[in-house]
Amino acid sequence: MKVANNIKTKDKHVHNLAKLLSGPHSILYKKAELAAYDCDGFTIQKHLPKAVVFPQNTEEVAAVVKYCSVNNLPFLARGAGTGLSGGAIPINGEVIISLTRMKRLLSVDLENRRAVVEPGFINLKLTHAVSDKDYYYAPDPSSQYCCTIGGNVAENAGGAHCLKYGVTTNHILGLEVVLPNGEVIEIGRNGIPDSPGYDLLGLLTGSEGTLGIVTKITVRILKNPESKQTVLAYFNKVEDGSQAVSDIISTGIVPAALEMMDKIAIEGVEAAAFPVGHPKDIEALLLIEVDGIRAGIEEQVNQILEVCRNRNVREVRAAKNDEERERWWANRKTGFGAMGAISHDYLVQDGVIPRSKLPEVLSKIKEISQKSGLRIANIFHAGDGNLHPLVLFDSRVPGEVEKAIEAGSACLKVCSDAGGTITGEHGVGIEKKEEMRFVFTDEEIMAQTDIRKVFNHDNLLNAGKLFPTPGKCAEVKQELKKA
Numbered sequence: 001m002k003v004a005n006n007i008k009t010k011d012k013h014v015h016n017l018a019k020l021l022s023g024p025h026s027i028l029y030k031k032a033e034l035a036a037y038d039c040d041g042f043t044i045q046k047h048l049p050k051a052v053v054f055p056q057n058t059e060e061v062a063a064v065v066k067y068c069s070v071n072n073l074p075f076l077a078r079g080a081g082t083g084l085s086g087g088a089i090p091i092n093g094e095v096i097i098s099l100t101r102m103k104r105l106l107s108v109d110l111e112n113r114r115a116v117v118e119p120g121f122i123n124l125k126l127t128h129a130v131s132d133k134d135y136y137y138a139p140d141p142s143s144q145y146c147c148t149i150g151g152n153v154a155e156n157a158g159g160a161h162c163l164k165y166g167v168t169t170n171h172i173l174g175l176e177v178v179l180p181n182g183e184v185i186e187i188g189r190n191g192i193p194d195s196p197g198y199d200l201l202g203l204l205t206g207s208e209g210t211l212g213i214v215t216k217i218t219v220r221i222l223k224n225p226e227s228k229q230t231v232l233a234y235f236n237k238v239e240d241g242s243q244a245v246s247d248i249i250s251t252g253i254v255p256a257a258l259e260m261m262d263k264i265a266i267e268g269v270e271a272a273a274f275p276v277g278h279p280k281d282i283e284a285l286l287l288i289e290v291d292g293i294r295a296g297i298e299e300q301v302n303q304i305l306e307v308c309r310n311r312n313v314r315e316v317r318a319a320k321n322d323e324e325r326e327r328w329w330a331n332r333k334t335g336f337g338a339m340g341a342i343s344h345d346y347l348v349q350d351g352v353i354p355r356s357k358l359p360e361v362l363s364k365i366k367e368i369s370q371k372s373g374l375r376i377a378n379i380f381h382a383g384d385g386n387l388h389p390l391v392l393f394d395s396r397v398p399g400e401v402e403k404a405i406e407a408g409s410a411c412l413k414v415c416s417d418a419g420g421t422i423t424g425e426h427g428v429g430i431e432k433k434e435e436m437r438f439v440f441t442d443e444e445i446m447a448q449t450d451i452r453k454v455f456n457h458d459n460l461l462n463a464g465k466l467f468p469t470p471g472k473c474a475e476v477k478q479e480l481k482k483a
């Protein structure tokens with residue numbers, strides 16, 4: 001049923017879009033309201049959208065998309081807006097299609113271990129919904145208490161426990177997608193693995209909202225492991241902590257999670273909402289979780305304790321109980337936000353490196369910090385080499401924003417030079433577009449933008465994200481530098 005929206009503007013598009021939507025307050029168009037949508041978790045750039053619409057179902061999403069397509073209005077999808085690379089920022093004054101009202105859990109099929117959700121369904125709620133049956137949803141970004149599964153699909157989100165269980169793409173079985181012309185397609189029908197034809201599920205997952213708008217998602221759910229145990233290890237030297245990471249993996253154990261924090265990161269988490277009493281004079285800590293059949297867990301924990309002792313650990317122990325384990329994880333998972341306790345602003349970076357290069361890369365990041373005069377904290381998924389250098393700065397100090405951007409980019413260059421890449425889970429968005437050149441040639445970028453054209457022919461959906469313009473941007477940047 002359509003509900004009258006009391007629209008007070010002369011903009012005909014706002015009136016026409018409102019007519020396509022049911023539900024109260026389903027469109028925002030006033031400047032003050034739009035300001036809440038001028039950025040996402042990447043707060044360095046801000047742009048006002050033309051309007052924000054709140055469809056309630058796939059038909060309404062398709063109608064809005066068709067309207068935008070016919071009327072040449074740029075548009076983009078938005079989930080919870082926690083993205084860290086600017087993917088949901090309306091740089092072209094887009095109509096933002098917010099999926100937050102499409103937040104239902106549509107079905108749970110325990111027999112086939114899958115669930116179907118709408119895109120605005122919050123990640124952690126899925127685990128909550130199936131936990132009484134002893135199941136859970138594995139991908140666990142630290143933002144999982146508020147980010148949406150639609151946003152996770154778009155970014156191919158990872159998390160602490162993705163080392164053993166894989167990132168979002170390994171848990172997506174089917175998608176319903178509104179294409180940029182308003183047509184609705186289903187891919188990965190019924191969640192049957194290995195369907196014939198191109199792997200569109202793989203293509204759509206991680207495409208950062210540039211190929212279509214996801215309106216329904218079939219995900220894999222897993223049975224809870226019989227047992228889990230977490231170990232905390234403190235190291236006086238970063239090098240010893242880094243070597244312990246490689247040693248643990250070399251034993252053949254695949255931990256469910258293997259996380260690292262350095263001294264500045266520890267200072268942050270201890271100053272924020274969930275302190276646990278980590279010593280402030282250590283250079284690194286490791287948080288290692290193993291899970292599986294009860295019988296094997298104790299042996300794995302003992303092996304991990306031994307590895308750490310062989311690497312000069314200052315103190316190492318397993319959690320006494322679930323309550324302690326959960327406190328350690330709350331301390332780690334709120335790590336990014338905790339930087340707010342020790343810095344006015346921070347920029348999160350997201351490089352990936354071969355694990356063996358950890359000591360070398362961390363020392364180069366230290367050099368970048370010294371050169372820029374900005375502190376850089378490191379909180380990261382050490383087990384899979386996914387670094388998160390957090391560049392601390394103060395936007396009130398003239399020149400610090402630019403310095404932070406430069407330092408962040410330099411960290412990504414170090415990662416790519418070490419044989420890694422420029423993003424593990426946060427996406428490219430607008431933030432790392434130019435850094436795509438560290439890892440792709442112009443031809444490789446063009447091959448990918450050609451794919452985008454097939455889906456997003458008029459480039460109205462989330463334009464200007466993910467790829468630099470081959471050739472041109474680099475030249476323009478050089479010119480600007482010279483000027």
Ligand SMILES: Cc1cc2nc3c(=O)[nH]c(=O)nc-3n(C[C@H](O)[C@H](O)[C@H](O)COP(=O)(O)OP(=O)(O)OC[C@H]3O[C@@H](n4cnc5c(N)ncnc54)[C@H](O)[C@@H]3O)c2cc1C
Nearest residue numbers: 079080081082083087141142148150151154158209214425
């Ligand atoms: C404190 C904090 C911790 C974080 N920790 C992690 C972490 O551990 N691992 C990790 O991977 N990320 C992490 N992130 C980043 C972020 O939470 C993820 O990228 C998440 O997947 C974004 O989901 P969202 O709903 O907020 O999407 P948004 O930010 O709203 O959108 C992100 C992108 O997805 C597109 N999009 C959104 N919904 C759809 C849809 N339905 N269809 C098509 N495109 C869509 C948007 O256009 C945009 O390009 C963290 C962020 C914060 C703030």
